Amino acid sequence: MIPSVLRQVELQDMDVRALTEIDLPQVLELERLGYSHPWTEGVFLDCFKDTYRLWAMVQGTDVLGYAVISYMVDEAHLLNICLHPGLRGHGAGRRLLRHALAASLKDGMVQMILEVRAGNDVASTLYLSEGFEEIGRRPGYYPDANGREDARVMAYRFT
Template sequence: MAKTEIHGYCVMWKKEDAYDPARGLELTIRSLVPGDLPQVLEIERLAYSYPWSEAVFLDCFKPDYRVWGACLGDDLVGYAVVTHILDEVHLLNLCVHPGWRGHGAGRRLVRHLLAEAVREEMNQVLLEVRLSNKVATRLYRNEGFEEIGRRPGYYPAASGWEDARVMSLLLHT
């Protein structure tokens, strides 16, 4: 288990990063700007049956939100959107281009948002994930998140509505 300490806060991670810079991939994490929206919207449409609209993304460029991208050179391969509410971070959207899944971009985004949450002295990270999304659930569990509840009928689905698994990671001092 890997452990990172920043400003007196301790975050535990269960697995080493899958991203290997020796493979020649120059994956970087950076803050996104509204000009990145065409790439974000393209990934969103490719990845989700019920994608967020441009208006929803534009609304996330406010002071209490953070929008980060995982980039290979100039190409955006994934992104994360979080909001801060008091001393909590809520992960609203994490998405990786279908062609880049399994290469560590999602894990890098999660670890980046955790490090930033610790740096900003937040106490907890919360998220919802579809019950059917086993890959994302496994990623979050491997990074230390625990299920704390369910939200019935939270996500639109082809057959009506799907429940969400609510997960949390406490950032301890």
């Protein structure tokens, strides 16, 4: 269950741990709150494989955010990162991103790539401030209310 009074949640009270299938009801609620075109339960279930890393940002039993990373050879691909809307802008996303980066480096990845909506300036600013660089664009990558939106492709090199 997601706390209704998030202003009481402090970063030091949150932990990052492996996401499990038991967390999916909370994850699906966060996905619905966070995205106009949310992933389905089936998409999440497909990510519980050896080549994926799934992380949950939690306070007690409450999942307040998550990240899904796919590993291919020596590259980590951040497929999805989402926080409860009430936590945005308070450092929780940065903490979850840094955890995903550190785990990927520890697992021997040489870089992390991601796509971010071209119009998502808040997320793009976070990624740039953490050392990601834009390496390209994917035209019409994301669905949106008016058709399709381009994605900025960003990369963080560990070496």
